[in-house]
Amino acid sequence: MTRAGVPFLATLPVAFLVPAIAGIVLERTLYQRLYKATHLDQVMFSIGLVFMVRGGGDVVLRAVAAAGAAARLACAGRCTCWGSISARIGSS
Numbered sequence: 001m002t003r004a005g006v007p008f009l010a011t012l013p014v015a016f017l018v019p020a021i022a023g024i025v026l027e028r029t030l031y032q033r034l035y036k037a038t039h040l041d042q043v044m045f046s047i048g049l050v051f052m053v054r055g056g057g058d059v060v061l062r063a064v065a066a067a068g069a070a071a072r073l074a075c076a077g078r079c080t081c082w083g084s085i086s087a088r089i090g091s092s
Contacts, residue, residue, distance in 0.1 A: 034042050
């Protein structure tokens, strides 16, 4: 956040509040229903939730990595086509 111009101490309350609010929302919408469920239902829900979070994280991180790679290519200004990129890689 320092790059965005936000001081470190100003981000500390946000670092505590955002996960707390997310936890409250998840508790009210998802977990509260599981208290009356069987143990098998609870285990299956937990496994499914882990798979969904991991898959969602992969999608987000791949999109961020692709956007970063595209931005590096676009901002370089020197590389106009794949031929010039491979020529530079081969020459170094």
